[in-house]
Amino acid sequence: MSNIFPTAYLPSIHYISLFLKTEQPKIELFETYQKQSCRTRCKVMTANGVQTLTVPIVKVNGNHTLTKNIEIDYKESWQQIHLRCLESAYRKSAYFDYYFPYFEKIYRERFKTLVEMNDYCLKVILKLLKVKKEYLYTEDFEKITDDNDYRVSLSKEKDIEIKPYYQVFADRHGFISNLSVIDLLFNEGPNSVSNLQ
Secondary structure (H helix, E strand, O other), X not given: OOOEEOOOOOOEHHHHHHHHHOOOOEEOOOOEOOOOOOOOEEEEEEOOEEEEEEOOEEOOOHHHOEHHHOEEOOOOOHHHHHHHHHHHHHOOOOOHHHHHHHHHHHOOOOOOEHHHHHHHHHHHHHHXXXXXXXXXXXXXXXXXXXXXXXXXXXXXXXXXXXXXXXXXXHHHHOOOOOOEHHHHHHHHHHHHHHHHO
């Protein structure tokens, strides 16, 4: 199995679980950017069900833009929309008051590139999990040899079953597996790490 991961916006529980278990993980910078994937999307649970949050981007070199060169588009007020969504989704969660200010800072910044913002998000998540994890970025593109490569499997992940935990809206929608790891953090707080093992 490869140790190379795609960059991810507020990555899924499965992504973070694999990331923490991988020895010397690397994040891919030199792939041709793949749309509609974890690179710009995350899923959260709201009162109305699962909502996908997407970061708008600019492909500076069209369809041949490398992930490292993808810029964030600020023409729309997506940061305000994402922040309001997270606030309404998790306001009643046990650890909202403790964790929300860390995520709020993400939406107050204006990162130039997607990789820069995703790196900041990953560092916040690792800090809140109280996990020290060294990781690197690729220095060139390494060929993908099979579908088990994380750059492929995490981009297409569907129906990943994870250990159930308390969710704010489970009474309405049942337990929803493999949302963004922030769902786990807001609901389980310091117990999140044991769910990721």
